[in-house]
Amino acid sequence: MRQLLFITGFLSSSVQFILLREISCISGNSEISTAIYLAMWLVISSAGAIPSITRRGLKTGPLMAMLVASPPLSVIIFILAGSFLINPGEVLPTPGLLILLFFTLAPVTLISVSAFVRLAMTLASDRSFQPGNSFGIETLGSILAGLAATFSALIFIPGFQYLFIITTISALWSAIIIFRPTMLKRLLLFYLPAALIILLVSLFPPDLFIRSIQLRDISVDKSFDTPYGNITTGTYNGDETVYYNFHPLFYSxxxxxxxxxxxxxxxxxxxxxxxxxxxxxxxxxxxxxxxxxxxxxxxxxxxxxxxxxxxxxxxxxxxxxxxxxxxxxxxxxxxxxxxxxxxxxxxxxxxxxxxxxxxxxxxxxxxxxxxxxxxxxxxxxxxxxxxxxxxxxxxxxxxxxxxxxxxxxxxxxxxxxxxxxxxxxxxxxxxxxxxxxxxxxxxxxxxxxxxxxxxxxxxxxxxxxVVNRDIRTNRLANPVASWYGNRLNEEKNGSRRSYAVILSLLILLPLFWIKRRAVLMFTSSASLAGLGMIVIFVFQAAYGNAHLLSALVLSVLFAGLATGASFRYPTRIRSSLYPVILALLMILTGVLSLLLMPSSGNTLLFLLLPLLVFSSGFITGSFFRSATRMKPPEETAIIYSADLSGSASGYLVTGTLLIPLTGILFTTLILSSLILISLSLVSVRSKL
Amino acid sequence: MLLTDRHISISRRHFARQVSLVTAGSLIMPCVNAGTSHSVSDTVVPAMFQQETPRGVICLLCPNECVIKEGERGDCRSRIVKKSKLWSMSYGNPCAVNADPIEKKPLFHFLPGSRAFSIAAAGCNFSCLNCQNWTISQSSPDKTTNIDLPPESVVTESIKAGCSSIAYTYSEPVTFYEYVYDTAARARDNGIKNIMVSNGFINPEPLKKLCRYIDAANIDLKAFSDSTYIKLTGGRLQPVLDVLKIYRDEGVWLEITALIVPGWTDKPDELDAMFSWLSDNGFRDIPLHISRFYPQYKLLHLPPTPVSTLNMAAKKAKERGLNFVYVDNVPGNNTTDTICPVCNEKLVVRKGYSIEKNNIQDGRCRCGATIPGVWKQ
Known part of the structure; x- marks a missing residue:
């Protein structure tokens, strides 16, 4: 059961990383589309977490079968819906992005969250196993997925080829765990077909076929992924063009x-x-x-x-x-x-x-x-x-x-x-x-x-x-140019208002299903996600190498979460301490980032920030554990849902609004204030 | 106190309000920084070609024939209904003003080597996916920062800038019709020529009225099938074809631009049909500019048009009997010279936007063949 939980985390996160890169390509690499993607993923997961409590009848076997079928299904929907929604050569417009995201993400997110809650509840029926541990195991899968996806890009493995291979391996692993076949059956029924699929996908990467559908009339010769994006070479009417994230880069x-x-x-x-x-x-x-x-x-x-x-x-x-x-x-x-x-x-x-x-x-x-x-x-x-x-x-x-x-x-x-x-x-x-x-x-x-x-x-x-002298200077810690860049993109898409509405909806929507007792989990997770965004941004500013460092920061954050969620405390710590520590860690991150960022490449920065991310993750994980300890299994789903929705809001607000508008220090101050405000609101209510 | 205690109660509405305030504050802040655009309320003028109906006011200027209700705007975003009347918001409000070589419009048979005073106001009755002037065309006069330039000032400024003509260009001049009409009339009085650089999506009656003052036009023929026209531009083909005939019949010097967009307008059959139609409908002597597409606006995932495709299209056009076919905006392609269709002599040798040689004498080649165009002021 624990291995299945690990597979769930690994597979769902792998799909998340690959599709994020794809969405980023077709929607013009804008930050807002990335934030909407992450938020949509988490909101759908959050919405799916609670109803999955009621699906007690669904057995583990069919659920895992659905899980391993969901990545190819999502890819097929992504390609078909993309061809339908996007005109040849067009950058995906906002309404199309929303529709595409919803239909592409819904199968894999709903199934993976159902699998997680179902497996966690089964494990929780064993009194010695705490819900926090299941969260830790799933997160471990996510960490490995992040590292593996990064490594695959480093050695230029095409994204879809990679996805099909790991899906096959996950299916094989799950089948062996669930069915416990004999050696002969294992060989005939599982190993051979899996090996055949992997061989076929390795010899004929599906990426060429998928890119030729996406780029319509272009005859695609090569396509591979790098830590920075996708490179595709194609010929149109005899002219060869190299596309970088679908934009023509080299042409005659x-x-x-x-x-x-x-x-x-x-x-x-x-x-x-x-x-x-x-x-x-x-x-x-x-x-x-x-x-x-x-x-x-x-x-x-x-x-x-x-x-x-x-x-x-x-x-x-x-x-x-x-x-x-x-x-x-x-x-x-x-x-x-x-x-x-x-x-x-x-x-x-x-x-x-x-x-x-x-x-x-x-x-x-x-x-x-x-x-x-x-x-x-x-x-x-x-x-x-x-x-x-x-x-x-x-x-x-x-x-x-x-x-x-x-x-x-x-x-x-x-x-x-x-x-x-x-x-x-x-x-x-x-x-x-x-x-x-x-x-x-x-x-x-x-x-x-x-x-x-x-x-x-x-x-x-x-x-x-006409240069406006009243506009703030573009600085590393105050990236105003990217803010106006995002707004210029919205202006181009004719969607300034729709972006604002979508962002507000994605931020506010989870509030309708978050239970009152999970509000502090929501704000803590939102702040932790915000902190992750800040550190990713600081690292990118200092070192560049966007995807690698993002994966590293996210892995450290997940590792902190997993450790915190699984950690057994020798003494009983007051739960109200966690948010306070988290708020202090956030402020410390903001101050340190400001002090260290201009001297880019600083070793101290490299060591201290991941440590702060890990600590913050640990505190949030501990809070998750504390919130679910000695509670009925349903409580896990409710808290898990709040955690996911909070992360969604945190990514959205921090990435698209707070950092570009207020800079790093103010962002950390706002996020830490948010935790403390919700803590005081909760405390006041409980005393009344 | 355990934070996950069931008795802890925070009002959901209260919490939602807190978050809403933070979000709303963040969304409003940038608007303050960005500043406000100039007001156009004092320069609105009654729109020409309107009809009041119980459903609203119908704008009869272009084939969209928008039915506009009180307070609303037409598809072009520059005409508004107030007090049951249609008003133009772009009169005397250009947002872009430049002096350009006339070859940049492009016009090759109209006062070569001269300069055109080019103006544009915000708005367009199309929404082309590949618009290179989207910052103007897909905006509206109340959102752009405009220059206060009434018709008489346009004429004065164009004379000051040493321009022989005024070009109504960049966005869609049909949407600022009243401004064009008044400016063109004054320019005519002052010996300045008037040029429309347009998508040709205008109704016959307003066009015929305008043609009294227009000397030359470059019309985009953006595709040759209705379905492509609708998807790519939001417009329709037939009204544009009708407009080409009106310009020609009204004696306006006409040149046509066909932008070849990969995967959209480069199908050989469609190009053949376009060139055949032009040839069969009396446009053999009208210069045709075959233009290269570069990734623009929303079509950023397409490659630039291969030069071989452009040259193939030019060859086809010549085969269909068109006498003056040019391939524009490809430096070094040497396909912008004017060649006598009778004796094949190079009459006008162009390099970029400059004229290196012009051997046309009184509108004729040395062999005696008439070279259609407006060659002198």
């Missing part, structure tokens, strides 16, 4: 973007000897960079998957020793590097998410400045260029311009196909055509035929004049 005839990316910056510096290119693709941009004959070209890219793709491409003919590939996160590289570059060009994604925000923060720009030679030039393109800039667009831009101005005395805006920000301590000019002519740089697009220096100058002045 990309003269406009590649010339703009390079020349607006390179032309500004007469003496280009050392160049650093940060992400965006080496092979296409190299062709433009070598027009200036630099002595050294460094290229940083953190995603090993992208480097793998680059390796397979034909590089332009250039002195090989001059080109150096650095397999590191750019921020970390710049913080520790002693090199000086004449030009640094950054082509990372736009700062529309918390994880990308750090590449446009004042702390990052300071690190860039420290790596520039005297007269060095830095360029980045945080936004697309439009004929009209909305309030959110201007606010996002303003927060970044202000961050740049803290490090550089000159900042120039060039409105091309994208909006380019050029910064230097030396004079910058908008006379791009004149410079290209003077230096004999032969371009197809960045030249006097397409561009006009007078227009560039006019538009640059216009844009600079």
């Amino acid at each position: 005839n990309d003269e406009i973007s590649r010339e703009e990316d390079i020349h607006y910056a390179m032309l500004q510096n007469k003496n280009v000897s050392d160049v650093l290119l940060i992400s965006g693709g080496l092979h296409s941009h190299l062709e433009e960079i070598i027009k200036y004959k630099p002595v050294r070209i460094d290229y940083t890219e953190a995603d090993p998957g992208l480097l793998r793709v680059e390796e397979s491409m034909i590089m332009p003919d250039y002195e090989k020793s001059a080109v150096n590939i650095i397999k590191k996160d750019a921020f970390r590289y710049l913080l520790h590097s002693k090199k000086r570059y004449d030009v640094i060009i950054q082509l990372t994604d736009q700062p529309l998410t918390l994880s990308m925000n750090r590449f446009y923060s004042s702390e990052y720009f300071r690190a860039v400045k420290n790596n520039l030679s005297d007269g060095g030039v830095f360029a980045c393109s945080p936004l697309n260029a439009y004929n009209y800039a909305s309030e959110n667009y201007l606010s996002l831009l303003s927060s970044i311009v202000k961050a740049l101005e803290e490090s550089f005395s000159n900042v120039l805006l060039i409105r091309g196909e994208k909006l380019y920000l050029i910064a230097s301590d030396h004079r910058l000019t908008t006379e791009i055509c004149r410079l290209a002519n003077e230096r004999g740089i032969d371009n197809l697009y960045v030249n006097c035929s397409y561009l006009n220096d007078y227009d560039i100058s006019q538009r640059s002045r216009e844009m600079m004049s």
Whole structure:
């Protein structure tokens, strides 16, 4: 029974990780969609936890059969509903996202939560086994799922292939536990079919077929997952395109973007000897960079998957020793590097998410400045260029311009196909055509035929004049750019109000089924989830490497929960102490994050924050155990439901509102206040 | 005291209220930071082409023919009903103003090498999934930050900027019809030409009235099947085809743009049908701009149109008898020159938005063939 509980945690969490990555891809990698996903998962689980008490008749065997059938079922629904709801090439709109999430997640979440409650109740009938232990075992499964999913991405195993393999293994393991077959039966009925399925899935990864359905008319050649997302290579009418999380990244005839990316910056510096290119693709941009004959070209890219793709491409003919590939996160590289570059060009994604925000923060720009030679030039393109800039667009831009101005005395805006920000301590000019002519740089697009220096100058002045000085500067601990980025996305989807309504509903909905006695569990779990989000954010800001560190933080958090839920106390501790300790731990996390984050890569930070996460998880787990100890089995479901709903609300509120709006310290203060308020409300009521 | 005690009671309503307050506060805060858009209430003007009915006011400007109730707006978001009358909210309220090369519109046979004073107000009667100007077209005049620019000022500013024409562009000029109409009339009086860059989704009567002042138009022919039109743009094909004929018959210089979107509008059969229709309906001498799609707005998961597809489409168009076919926005593709359909001489050599050579004399090639267009002011 304990092993089945472990399988439940492992399988459901594995599906959760894989589908989260998929949803993230098709909905444009926005934080809000990730938060809605997590919340939807937890809310459905929470809603399913209580009714599952009544399903006493369902036996373990059929329940486990349903559990192992649910991942493929969810995948099929995900693909079919996706084809129905999404137009070719379209980023999934909000109403579609909700429908898709509900139908995709419902089978696997409802079945897994039913399995958990059913197994936990069976185990609880044994007086020596506490409900907290079942929670601990399930959580252990989740931890392993997180680590295994991360490892599979590290070695580029396609996501769906991985999911089908672990589902088969889980089915095999469950069947052997439930049916206890003889050795011969085990071999014939279970091992052989399982081996056959695994062999088939390994030889013919379902990912190619699934990607070709998702990308419609594209003939998919390759698809694999990396710790940062999905890379798919496909051909359309003979043209090969590399898609990164479904966005076309490398394609043919990309003269406009590649010339703009390079020349607006390179032309500004007469003496280009050392160049650093940060992400965006080496092979296409190299062709433009070598027009200036630099002595050294460094290229940083953190995603090993992208480097793998680059390796397979034909590089332009250039002195090989001059080109150096650095397999590191750019921020970390710049913080520790002693090199000086004449030009640094950054082509990372736009700062529309918390994880990308750090590449446009004042702390990052300071690190860039420290790596520039005297007269060095830095360029980045945080936004697309439009004929009209909305309030959110201007606010996002303003927060970044202000961050740049803290490090550089000159900042120039060039409105091309994208909006380019050029910064230097030396004079910058908008006379791009004149410079290209003077230096004999032969371009197809960045030249006097397409561009006009007078227009560039006019538009640059216009844009600079509307920069809003009242907007807060974008900083690591105060990621305002990502907030406006999310709002710009909502504006694009025409769904500002619907997002607000959805968020409010997901936050408030669980309140209708949470029992009064579980309210403190709700707020504690919400705060713990919030704390997890904060630490993930702090780690990403400091180290990058989003998925790996997220999995690490979540694993530590789950480990704390599991230990706390299973821990046997020598003495009876007052339950009201747990929330107080949790609130204090939260404040401590906020203060430490602020103190340590700017000095990115700090070992103390690396050790202390996970310790705080573990401790907070332990306290919440202990509280769960305390809340369910010596209670009838039904109580487990009620508390478990409150725990899940609280986590959902915590992820949503912290990730989408609190961190971007108030910064880290205030977020921890708000969350800890929430725990203390609910504790005082509960205490006051109980005395009345 | 055990916290899980059944006697502990916190009012659910009370708790919900607490959480609601925190959430609502967080949702409202950003609105304060973001600032407010300019008021347009003092610049609304009565809308032309409206009809009062018991169901509401019908806007007769475009084929959507929205029936609008009191206080509501049409599909274009720029026309509102107040006191049982329809009003235009975009009059004198452009949110984007630029001076662009006329080749950028694109117009290749209309005053080549000149500049067009380009204005746009918020709103559109389509909702294209690939709109490159969505920040204007999918907004409304009361949500954008606008410039106070009445018609007479548009004319003055365009003269100051050295422009030969005023282009009503970026969003959909049909939605700011009254503003276009008044500005175009004043521009005509001052010797400035008027250009519509439009989706061509307008009713015949308003269009004929406007054509009195319009000198040139570039109309998007976004697809050649009704189902694609509806899914991709929210509009319909037939009204656009009718509009093309009206522009031509009213003597407005017309050029057509066909954006080739992978998986949407690049089906060979559909392209064939489009080119055949143009050829059979008297548009052989109308320049056709075949344009490359780049991932925009909601269609971010599509690749840019392969250049081979664009060249294939151009070849098909020429085979169907269209005389002036251009492949735009692909630097280095060398498909933007004007070639005499009789003697094949390169008459206008373009590089980007610049004219490197123009051998057209009085609208004719050296071989004597007439090259349709407006070549001089």
